[in-house]
Amino acid sequence: MTAPSAHRGTLLVFVKSPVPGRVKTRLAGAIGSEAAALHYRLMGRTVVEMARSGPWRTVVHFTPSGAEETIRRWLGSHGLDFRPQHEGDLGARMHHALVDTFRDPGSTGPICLVGTDTPALGVTRIEEAFHRLEEGVEVVLGPSLDGGYYLVGLREPRPELFAEMRWSTPTVLDETLARARRLGIVPHLLPPLNDIDRVEDLPVGLLGSGEPRAREEGG
Numbered sequence: 001m002t003a004p005s006a007h008r009g010t011l012l013v014f015v016k017s018p019v020p021g022r023v024k025t026r027l028a029g030a031i032g033s034e035a036a037a038l039h040y041r042l043m044g045r046t047v048v049e050m051a052r053s054g055p056w057r058t059v060v061h062f063t064p065s066g067a068e069e070t071i072r073r074w075l076g077s078h079g080l081d082f083r084p085q086h087e088g089d090l091g092a093r094m095h096h097a098l099v100d101t102f103r104d105p106g107s108t109g110p111i112c113l114v115g116t117d118t119p120a121l122g123v124t125r126i127e128e129a130f131h132r133l134e135e136g137v138e139v140v141l142g143p144s145l146d147g148g149y150y151l152v153g154l155r156e157p158r159p160e161l162f163a164e165m166r167w168s169t170p171t172v173l174d175e176t177l178a179r180a181r182r183l184g185i186v187p188h189l190l191p192p193l194n195d196i197d198r199v200e201d202l203p204v205g206l207l208g209s210g211e212p213r214a215r216e217e218g219g
Contacts, residue, residue, distance in 0.1 A: 009109035009130050010057045010101050014085065014094070015044055015116055017067035018074060030199035041074060043196060046119040052079035054123050056130065057107060061085045061097050091162035099157050110134065112153040114142075117195040121150060125190050129153040132188045139180055141173065142190040148172040150193050158183070 016023050018041045020033040028036035051058045058080050062071045065084035072082065086096035094113060101107050110133035112126060121142070129140040133153050139161070142151030147170030152161070161179055165172060180187050194201055 008055050009133070010059060010104075010107045010111045011051050011054065011126060012097055012101060012111065012113040013048055013051055013058065013060050013116065014097070014113065015048075015060055015062050015071060015075070016040075017062065017064060017070050018044065024197070026197050027199060027202075039196070039202070040116070043119045044116040045075065047114065047116045047121060048075045048080070050121065050123055051114070051126070054126060056109075056112075056126075057081070059083055059101065061093075063093075089165075090167045091165045094152070095157070095159050095162040098154060102157055110153060110155050112140070112151055114151045117197065118142075118144070118150040118193045119196065120193050125151070125193075128190060129188075137188045138185050139187040140190065141176065141187050143173050143192040144195045145192055146170060146195050146197065147174070148195065149176065150195060151190060158185075 018037050020037040021028070023040040024036035025033075027039060031039075048058075048060065060071065060075060060080050060082050061084070062068060062082060063085040068082055068084070083097070083100070085093045087093075088096070098111055098113060101111050110130060112129050112133075114121060114126075125142060129142070129151060130153070132140050133155050136155075138155050139158065140151065140153035141149045144150050148168070149172065160183060161176055165175060177187065196202060
């Protein structure tokens, strides 16, 4: 078993500053921007609390670039590194984050990247992703029920998987798989999960009505 202090890879978590009106806009259309932002804060805390508990280095990539203090107050800093996201569409930002991490001398092993829209994501699925990459699989994908993916894991940069993609459409996963096939890659697929984008996606009892406080430094 890998010791918790031994990083087996790097997990990148993409987050936005949880400003009402700028996050979960489709959800906000049904429940209002303040409630949608609260749900986003809760989901982000759920994913990051899970992420920081695993045997990997966890790096939060945030946007906008000047929001680091806000992000740290929201998520706490214990067990996390922080980096601003690059400019560009989602594909460009993901690709640059992955490339920067592969080049970072402080990073070892494969890299996985997740967002905060899938609070049901657990340590077991991330463990499986890293395990498959360590076995030699080149790409791991976690399919979302809306046709996208909640996790991508790589052993090396693959810009072809991210460039000029029509993001936030039901064809993202299929197009990614087609691109992988053209590269001669057979991705490993994790079990599918549901993204939380609409009010009907909210599982009863999964998200609480209150917001947890940020973890104290060193706690």
